[in-house]
Structure formats: C-alpha cells, structure tokens
Amino acid sequence: xxxxxxxxxxxxxxxLKGQMAKVxxxxxxxxxxxxxxxxxxxxxxxLAATDPALFTSWRAAVTxxxxxxxxxxxxxxxxxxxxxxxxxxxxG
Numbered sequence: 575x576x577x578x579x580x581x582x583x584x585x586x587x588x589x590l591k592g593q594m595a596k597v598x599x600x601x602x603x604x605x606x607x608x609x610x611x612x613x614x615x616x617x618x619x620x621l622a623a624t625d626p627a628l629f630t631s632w633r634a635a636v637t638x639x640x641x642x643x644x645x646x647x648x649x650x651x652x653x654x655x656x657x658x659x660x661x662x663x664x665x666g
Contacts, residue, residue, distance in 0.1 A: 585609045590635045594644050603656035611649045613639045 585608035588597055597606050617632035639645075 581608050585612055590631055607649045607652040610647050610652055
C-alpha cells in the first residue's frame, strides 16, 4: 500500500473488524502501525455529528482493541519491531 488514504482505509477496516492478529501474523507493519495510531487517537468527535453510525462502530472497535489486550501495541512499538531483523528458527 503506497497511498496514504488506502492505508488509512485498510487500517480502519481492520480495526472495525478486529483483525489485528491477522495483520500481525502477516507482518504488515505499516498497516499494524496505522491501526495502532487509529486506536490511540480514537474516533474523531466531529464524526459523531457527520456519521454517528461510524462513530459508534469506531468507538466500540477501540474498546474491543483494548479489552483484547492490544493496548501496548503502540505506533512506536510497531515501528521499533519493524526495524528489528527477523529471526530464523534454530535447527535442533
């Protein structure tokens, strides 16, 4: 995803559907970082007047995000994880 808007839309979709684990397993760090950013910012308050259904869904998704234990997945932690070299399994 190179387009910023497409990244935003994909992240919001994943957040609303609760697909953080799926994105994490796919190691899509850009998308995961954007999901974390959206969850941290919470739903924009002006959305309550312009699109109340989306506002309600977004707020509920952020609550589920925190209740599922994703609170510590911050944009900064995702960025740091993305820069770490991948580990290969040890042969035993």
